[in-house]
Amino acid sequence: MAFTRYHRALPQGETTVGEFRAWLSQFDANGDGTISREELERALRSLNLWFARWKAREAMREADANRNGVVDRDEMVRLYAFAQKHLHIKMSELEDNSY
Numbered sequence: 001m002a003f004t005r006y007h008r009a010l011p012q013g014e015t016t017v018g019e020f021r022a023w024l025s026q027f028d029a030n031g032d033g034t035i036s037r038e039e040l041e042r043a044l045r046s047l048n049l050w051f052a053r054w055k056a057r058e059a060m061r062e063a064d065a066n067r068n069g070v071v072d073r074d075e076m077v078r079l080y081a082f083a084q085k086h087l088h089i090k091m092s093e094l095e096d097n098s099y
């Protein structure tokens, strides 16, 4: 599988919210601190997940509470919850006080 650029892999096994956020931020192509559906889809593809496009759409439906098309900082925790519940990514804590 060819990637145009190298992405740091998500740590195997249990990860922390901080690690997950750091990993996800690599896909924030325009650096605005939010994650669009396209950026999320790219992130999921890098995990070699099946149905990345569909999962990204589902994740947006669950996480993008204000329906502005991106997951912003206030909505990130909803995306983490989705990742744990539906993508089987284990995170040691869901609370994130590091902002």
Ligand SMILES: [Ca+2]
Residues within 6 Å of the ligand: 063, 064, 065, 066, 067, 068, 069, 070, 071, 072, 075
């Ligand atoms: Ca939003």
